[in-house]
Amino acid sequence: MPAPDQLPLDPVAEARRHWAAHGWEAAADGMAAVTSLMRAQQIALARVESVLRPYGVTFARYEVLMLLYFSRAGSLPMAKIGKRLQVHATSVTNAVDRLESADLVRRTPHPTDRRATLVELLPKGRELAAKATEELNDQVFAAPGLSPDNVASLVEVLAQLRHGAGDF
Amino acid sequence: MPAPDQLPLDPVAEARRHWAAHGWEAAADGMAAVTSLMRAQQIALARVESVLRPYGVTFARYEVLMLLYFSRAGSLPMAKIGKRLQVHATSVTNAVDRLESADLVRRTPHPTDRRATLVELLPKGRELAAKATEELNDQVFAAPGLSPDNVASLVEVLAQLRHGAGDF
DNA sequence: ATCGGATAGTCGGACGTCCTAGTGTATTGA
């Protein structure tokens, strides 16, 4: 009878041990935090995208749709979208190109600033946003895999981190 | 005198208010957690990559180097690298291709399994790993922008999340 | 009134990630 499989250890905890063993104690916790963040984001993104896939949109495009969904006029300038989502202007161009190809949004000239372009949510886009949100809420957001206390603690700590980095 | 700029609100908190206002209370906290995670990861990744840029490596390639750095033999099979880093095999191929072009690692045939390929850390790669780590420790990991308590709490909560998702 | 710096958007390129498909090689079970 062969030995049982080695129980897989937490790779983050293992890396932290290596850090400490090399005299990098002062940085070990920060390294663990950053590494955990990377992995957790990958996990969360994968869960979200698997729900969105049948709707033909990615999380990046879904975020654009929801921003328009909640905007009073149903339209926003490209630049404002980029600022709100904290992404580069070219990422907005990319997302809007694809949303426009799918007839979910439409580009419109800005009425008073000829440099700017408004992105307008179309009925089909509004409907998709509502349906995709229902399903995301049920399958991911309502059951994120953490206790309510831990969810609140996570949001709070990450808000501090974002605030410290000038995110808002 | 014009009105002062609107104080920028936390976009995550704003989205959560919208969620609640639309009757999605049960999912609002989960949505906030996932969204925070995405933004925080972008921030952390940007900080890390700005330190690594002068060394000519990205975080993905740095992670491969460190895995080899801590391995007893200084070499690992491609498949094991992918499992440890939780990335797709093709991502490992991509990273190793670039590390090999930079003479930081080398591909070697596996001595007993002809399907497998070993990735071996070269002296230049070991040196780069040590230097880049020193700088990362100083500039990012030792000052992650959170109190030590919050760092510990973040690591702990994310570990639960990762464990629940089968990450280890 | 005009000139120069800021702003809005796009294009092309680099990179990491995933997915699907395909080629070898190991292992297992009938």
Place this chain on the structure above:
DNA sequence: TCAATACACTAGGACGTCCGACTATCCGAT
């Protein structure tokens, strides 16, 4: 023994992100 299955790796393509460069437009300071 040998056929079916599992595994290791690579190729090609889609997508999102960033960066640098570029054009068009706006605005403030001289």
